[in-house]
Amino acid sequence: xxxxxxxxxxxxxxxxxxxxxxxxxxxxxxxxxxxxxxxxxxxxxxxxxxxxxxxxxxxxxxxxxxxxxxxxxxxxxxxxxxxxxxxxxxxxxxxxxxxxxxxxxxxxxxxxxxxxxxxxxxxxxxxxxxxxxxxxxxxxxxxxxxxxxxxx
Amino acid sequence: xxxxxxxxxxxxxxxxxxxxxxxxxxxxxxxxxxxxxxxxxxxxxxxxxxxxxxxxxxxxxxxxxxxxxxxxxxxxxxxxxxxxxxxxxxxxxxxxxxxxxxxxxxxxxxxxxxxxxxxxxxxxxxxxxxxxxxxxxxxxxxxxxxxxxxxxxxxxxxxxxxxxxxxxxxxxxxxxxxxxxxxxxxxxxxxxxxxxxxxxxxxxxxxxxxxxxxxxxxxxxxxxxxxxxxxxxxxxxxxxxxxxxxxxxxxxxxxxxxxxxxxxxxxxxxxxxxxxxxxxxxxxxxxxxxxxxxxxxxxxxxxxxxxxxxxxxxxxxxxxxxxxxxxxxxxxxxxxxxxxxxxxxxxxxxx
Numbered sequence: 001x002x003x004x005x006x007x008x009x010x011x012x013x014x015x016x017x018x019x020x021x022x023x024x025x026x027x028x029x030x031x032x033x034x035x036x037x038x039x040x041x042x043x044x045x046x047x048x049x050x051x052x053x054x055x056x057x058x059x060x061x062x063x064x065x066x067x068x069x070x071x072x073x074x075x076x077x078x079x080x081x082x083x084x085x086x087x088x089x090x091x092x093x094x095x096x097x098x099x100x101x102x103x104x105x106x107x108x109x110x111x112x113x114x115x116x117x118x119x120x121x122x123x124x125x126x127x128x129x130x131x132x133x134x135x136x137x138x139x140x141x142x143x144x145x146x147x148x149x150x151x152x
Numbered sequence: 153x154x155x156x157x158x159x160x161x162x163x164x165x166x167x168x169x170x171x172x173x174x175x176x177x178x179x180x181x182x183x184x185x186x187x188x189x190x191x192x193x194x195x196x197x198x199x200x201x202x203x204x205x206x207x208x209x210x211x212x213x214x215x216x217x218x219x220x221x222x223x224x225x226x227x228x229x230x231x232x233x234x235x236x237x238x239x240x241x242x243x244x245x246x247x248x249x250x251x252x253x254x255x256x257x258x259x260x261x262x263x264x265x266x267x268x269x270x271x272x273x274x275x276x277x278x279x280x281x282x283x284x285x286x287x288x289x290x291x292x293x294x295x296x297x298x299x300x301x302x303x304x305x306x307x308x309x310x311x312x313x314x315x316x317x318x319x320x321x322x323x324x325x326x327x328x329x330x331x332x333x334x335x336x337x338x339x340x341x342x343x344x345x346x347x348x349x350x351x352x353x354x355x356x357x358x359x360x361x362x363x364x365x366x367x368x369x370x371x372x373x374x375x376x377x378x379x380x381x382x383x384x385x386x387x388x389x390x391x392x393x394x395x396x397x398x399x400x401x402x403x404x405x406x407x408x409x410x411x412x413x414x415x416x417x418x419x420x421x422x423x424x425x426x427x428x429x430x431x432x433x434x435x436x437x438x439x440x441x442x443x444x445x446x447x448x449x450x451x452x453x454x455x456x457x458x459x460x461x462x463x464x465x466x467x468x469x470x471x472x473x474x475x476x477x478x479x480x481x482x483x484x485x486x487x488x489x490x491x492x493x494x495x496x497x498x499x500x501x502x503x
Contacts, residue, residue, distance in 0.1 A: 027324045029165075
């Protein structure tokens with residue numbers, strides 16, 4: 001049985017990276033990170049297995065990120081952060097990702113970083129598999145257009 | 153561009169270790185943090201906490217002002233955290249007959265928090281429902297963007313006729329540029345709202361739901377500024393959802409009108425409209441079961457000419473609807489008073 005500290009340490013990076021994928025700003029990702037774990041501590045859900053636990057955190061992170069990005073104050077003003085990664089190529093990709101709708105960034109992250117298949121992403125995000133497939137395909141096309149390079 | 157680059161980028165991302173530690177601290181029993189400490193006299197607690205703060209933080213700033221025990225007690229009455237961390241300011245400005253006072257401040261790294269109060273010197277416009285209409289700003293030598301901020305009401309004191317607020321702001325890298333003075337300003341005060349913050353039953357009959365409502369695809373949201381938010385852990389993709397086609401508005405609560413209620417694709421939809429929306433009025437719904445359980449919901453709002461529409465979605469089966477009663481919380485009415493309230497105060501670095 002894992003205690004709360006072990007759970008937080010286990011999923012800290014994953015939650016933070018999912019939040020960052022959606023909002024693309026450290027300050028906002030930090031806020032969402034806290035909100036996700038505060039919800040966990042408040043709700044203390046029972047998980048059937050480790051995969052269920054992991055997907056709960058991913059789902060709640062996208063949920064919190066979405067609410068955060070559409071909250072009243074974020075609608076007024078969202079300044080962009082400057083270069084945040086080590087390599088120029090990484091910063092170029094990061095800038096290109098910032099130009100995509102957040103819903104596309106979610107599927108990109110779950111597919112390319114967390115390694116989930118379309119059906120699994122659909123289950124996590126509660127979207128139809130067809131919708132996820134289209135979003136992934138459009139996200140790739142838009143990135144390709146922005147970067148004028150292949151994203152595969 | 154390779155997907156390996158995306159992975160490599162993400163490997164560089166980690167949450168702030170202090171945030172992780174703070175969260176972990178919350179999982180530990182409170183007794184181990186406060187224990188005997190909470191039984192000490194208040195002045196002793198203040199002294200110990202102040203010393204701890206100075207010792208632990210290299211970026212904390214305070215204002216150069218008196219720190220009387222009486223005022224400190226008032227801050228403690230707001231919360232132990234405010235009493236321990238905030239520095240008194242107590243500087244005021246008056247505009248339009250309303251006095252705005254910056255009572256206390258806590259600046260730590262990139263975060264700034266304020267306790268401010270409003271008092272009507274000429275009438276009774278300031279009551280428990282008065283608000284700042286998101287019109288507060290921080291002015292300092294280098295422009296402060298307030299990339300995220302929020303305001304929480306701290307209640308109305310009928311004795312002093314003051315309405316207090318706790319304002320918190322965050323701006324990345326702000327901690328490097330605080331300077332010697334700080335100004336806090338407010339440009340709009342909203343008053344006269346009708347706040348119903350406790351869930352009240354509303355006249356929506358769930359046995360009369362339309363099971364074949366006319367709907368439109370959520371794709372229309374792509375062309376509009378819109379907002380959305382959910383309760384609990386529900387995730388909802390507003391772009392893939394269907395929305396009710398608004399019906400003839402029916403008077404509902406104050407200026408809030410009901411424009412549709414229907415069930416489609418697994419969701420109960422309740423749609424409202426507010427004409428000539430002032431940015432403040434809104435309504436939140438709850439489906440409450442007999443045993444008190446509340447069903448999670450998701451609300452999407454968008455603007456259509458001068459009206460704001462709100463559609464709330466509940467994931468519920470038709471046969472389960474009879475088990476629920478609809479409750480709501482809402483804010484209606486309100487007038488905006490424009491003015492110029494600004495308080496400038498000195499900062500003293502505790503480094």
